[in-house]
Amino acid sequence: MPRRKRLRKIVAPPGFKGYRPFGNTSRNSGFIELLYEEYEAIKLADYDLLNHQEAADLMGVSRPTFARIYESARRKIARAFVETKEIRTFYGNAWMNENWYRCLDCSAKFTIPLNLPEKTCPLCKSVHVELIA
């Protein structure tokens, strides 16, 4: 059994399932798997323009670990570009720190999946929900 990888905290999942090249001059050559934490690393470093330490702190990993995730993400994207591969996003080892919620109106407990942006009760639609540990 491989050692279970530590989960990395991400702030938000990617808003897409993948990217596909068009106008390919070579035939479809498969896809690369971009993990949620890799997407998050690219976003934090190259879009939000945080330095590696700030980004590492946000994701709850050490700076060398962040550097490794970031490097892996860049290499995957470069490979997808050069080898005309699709990019597909995968859950990987990411977790959201907000997990279980309780509705203050109907007391249902629930999770909010990564692909669901709104924090409302799935049963009674109340917005009065609180995070439970």
Added chain:
Amino acid sequence: MKTAITSTGNHLDSEFDLRFGRAGWFCILDEDTGKTSFIRNEQINASHGAGTRTVEKMMELGVGKVISGDFGPKAKELLEKFNIQMIILEDEQLTIKEIIKKIQN
């Protein structure tokens, strides 16, 4: 969006089943049309792996939300991974009809 509700029986007056992998039945509600159907849980007597196989069944049925009384650690991990929303209700006296009414209000 389809929602699965764990049920002790196969009709709307059946009581809610607090178990997930070993629930008697699943009520599948189509939230868009309001239509319901009941599916017998084939894993009810499985000695192990009931949670995992039940999650696979949910995927097969295209379920996006599951309402039950509890989820085992394996089921929780898989449901979270597949972006299926988990909802826990602790009131076993509820009937399936009453739960559906809460959703549709």
